[in-house]
Amino acid sequence: MKKIIPIAKVRGYATNKTIRLSDKTIEKSQLASIFFLDVGNMALFIARIFRETFSRNFEFKEFLRQCYEIGNKSLPLIAVTGAIMGVVLTIQSRPALASFGAVTMLPGMVAVSIVREIGPVITALICAGKVGSGMGAELGSMKVSEQIDAMEVSATSPFKFLVVTRVLAATLMLPILVIFADGFGIFGSWIGVNIKGDVNLVLFTSQAFGSIDFMDFIPALVKSYFFGAVIGIVGCYKGYNAGKGTESVGKAANSAVVLASLMVIIVDLIAVQITDMLA
Amino acid sequence: MKKGEPDTIVNDSVGNSSQEPMINIENLNVAFGPLQVLKGLSLKLYKEENLVVLGKSGSGKSVLIKCIVQLLKPDSGTIEVLGSNVGSLNRKELGELRKKIGFLFQSGALYDSMTVRENLEFPLVRIRRKMSKKEVDDKIKEALENVGLADALNKMPSELSGGMRKRISLARTLVVDPLIMLYDEPTTGLDPVTSDEISELINLVQKKYKTSSIIITHDIECARNTANRILMLHDGEVHTEGTIENFEKSNDSLIKSFFK
Ligand SMILES: Nc1ncnc2c1ncn2[C@@H]1O[C@H](COP(=O)(O)OP(=O)(O)OP(=O)(O)O)[C@@H](O)[C@H]1O
Ligand SMILES: [Mg+2]
Numbered sequence: 001m002k003k004i005i006p007i008a009k010v011r012g013y014a015t016n017k018t019i020r021l022s023d024k025t026i027e028k029s030q031l032a033s034i035f036f037l038d039v040g041n042m043a044l045f046i047a048r049i050f051r052e053t054f055s056r057n058f059e060f061k062e063f064l065r066q067c068y069e070i071g072n073k074s075l076p077l078i079a080v081t082g083a084i085m086g087v088v089l090t091i092q093s094r095p096a097l098a099s100f101g102a103v104t105m106l107p108g109m110v111a112v113s114i115v116r117e118i119g120p121v122i123t124a125l126i127c128a129g130k131v132g133s134g135m136g137a138e139l140g141s142m143k144v145s146e147q148i149d150a151m152e153v154s155a156t157s158p159f160k161f162l163v164v165t166r167v168l169a170a171t172l173m174l175p176i177l178v179i180f181a182d183g184f185g186i187f188g189s190w191i192g193v194n195i196k197g198d199v200n201l202v203l204f205t206s207q208a209f210g211s212i213d214f215m216d217f218i219p220a221l222v223k224s225y226f227f228g229a230v231i232g233i234v235g236c237y238k239g240y241n242a243g244k245g246t247e248s249v250g251k252a253a254n255s256a257v258v259l260a261s262l263m264v265i266i267v268d269l270i271a272v273q274i275t276d277m278l279a
Numbered sequence: 280m281k282k283g284e285p286d287t288i289v290n291d292s293v294g295n296s297s298q299e300p301m302i303n304i305e306n307l308n309v310a311f312g313p314l315q316v317l318k319g320l321s322l323k324l325y326k327e328e329n330l331v332v333l334g335k336s337g338s339g340k341s342v343l344i345k346c347i348v349q350l351l352k353p354d355s356g357t358i359e360v361l362g363s364n365v366g367s368l369n370r371k372e373l374g375e376l377r378k379k380i381g382f383l384f385q386s387g388a389l390y391d392s393m394t395v396r397e398n399l400e401f402p403l404v405r406i407r408r409k410m411s412k413k414e415v416d417d418k419i420k421e422a423l424e425n426v427g428l429a430d431a432l433n434k435m436p437s438e439l440s441g442g443m444r445k446r447i448s449l450a451r452t453l454v455v456d457p458l459i460m461l462y463d464e465p466t467t468g469l470d471p472v473t474s475d476e477i478s479e480l481i482n483l484v485q486k487k488y489k490t491s492s493i494i495i496t497h498d499i500e501c502a503r504n505t506a507n508r509i510l511m512l513h514d515g516e517v518h519t520e521g522t523i524e525n526f527e528k529s530n531d532s533l534i535k536s537f538f539k
Binding site for chain 2: 057138142145146147149150151152153154155156157
């Protein structure tokens with residue numbers, strides 16, 4: 001953040017020449033310049049990811065390790081959350097449908113909402129918390145303890161090894177996790193249905209999947225890739241650009257989670273507009 | 280010998296001052312905000328020479344060698360390494376140059392998610408892509424034996440003591456046979472016996488692989504054992520330059536405080 005120094009200089013200049021800038025104005029302009037610097041740096045970061053993904057000597061082993069890490073770390077949590085969301089959603093929707101005498105539509109309706117929205121968004125938010133913070137903390141501590149510098153001076157590309165592999169792994173693994181979340185969610189919904197009624201699994205499955213069509217599933221899958229990419233990019237960006245000292249590791253992890261979650265919701269908003277236009 | 284006349288005793292001990300220097304730094308300035316760390320510093324490193332850089336904590340020694348490998352960009356001044364101006368290289372050329380330079384971090388900077396073996400493998404398999412598995416294994420074994428830690432092969436860095444980490448880190452730097460070595464406090468925090476071993480290793484590397492080295496240290500014993508030439512930094516400039524004998528005999532109070 002050395003770039004904000006010019007503004008500090010402007011301040012000295014301004015007071016000399018009796019052009020008064022209040023402290024608040026200066027503070028605001030500094031915040032603004034930090035914000036725009038951050039956005040600019042992020043854009044460069046993304047451009048570099050593209051460039052280095054398609055350059056030679058892809059770190060395949062590390063990529064596989066990251067895929068395993070992401071899947072392994074998040075799957076149990078996603079399974080439990082997905083199943084519970086399925087149960088809850090089913091129980092919550094039953095009274096409304098019952099008042100129309102449409103309880104038979106319960107499996108189909110819940111399945112559609114899980115596949116279209118609940119599955120992808122819940123998975124993405126869990127991964128933003130688990131995977132995003134992990135990346136922020138890991139890369140942040142590598143930065144602080146000069147490990148990234150050590151890779152840099154040994155003429156190996158830390159960016160290729162650390163960032164590209166993680167971003168790609170998150171991008172590819174998230175949709176897979178989403179499919180698991182959908183599966184567990186629908187299973188949870190079957191449990192929810194059976195609390196107050198009696199539907200066997202075969203009938204339930206045919207009802208649930210019968211109401212899901214191609215245009216429910218594909219946009220959800222596509223947006224999952226974007227969720228994964230956003231989580232990977234934000235996590236790595238925050239970690240890779242951590243400052244000095246231990247406290248910046250915590251800061252990197254924390255801001256990775258906050259920004260990644262926010263970005264997931266924003267991407268979701270954009271995705272729903274696009275899907276709506278296409279349908 | 281004060282600044283302004285630093286040439287009187289330069290390279291008495293090393294008879295190749297007529298050669299092209301391996302590293303040639305001229306008028307280097309580095310500042311962090313208002314803090315001017317290096318002020319117009321110049322130095323040359325000659326072929327197969329051990330140059331010891333002394334200076335008290337915070338005098339900018341680490342900053343100096345970080346500038347050489349472009350981990351930090353100086354505000355002004357030129358740095359030539361092996362004849363090329365490092366400031367004007369693109370990413371690829373800089374990578375090629377860095378392959379020839381070994382850098383020992385003050386903090387060790389071991390990759391703590393990898394075992395000792397993977398730490399050493401990391402630069403080796405990426406720089407020497409044509410090496411066979413066997414050659415890599417032999418090379419790693421040799422490097423670990425050099426630092427006396429052959430049995431640490433499968434340990435994690437977290438299982439090692441501070442001194443062991445330092446030695447593993449040194450092994451990781453040496454494993455790729457660099458032409459130029461930059462040691463940032465190689466013996467700090469080590470017991471006298473191990474320190475002497477490290478000093479010997481530095482000398483061995485110099486003779487065997489014909490490396491030129493800059494050795495940053497506070498450890499006078501290490502300086503005595505390894506230095507062909509010594510350079511004292513003070514206030515961001517070269518305070519004194521000479522051989523170990525010059526320094527031992529000097530009456531300068533700053534030098535005396537180091538060599539008492
Ligand atoms: N990245 C940085 N940002 C801001 N200031 C820095 C940075 N790196 C170093 N400094 C400052 O530069 C000065 C010199 O630091 P340097 O690490 O080179 O000292 P040193 O001579 O290696 O000391 P030591 O013997 O303790 O390692 C210090 O005052 C330090 O605060
Ligand atoms: Mg230092």
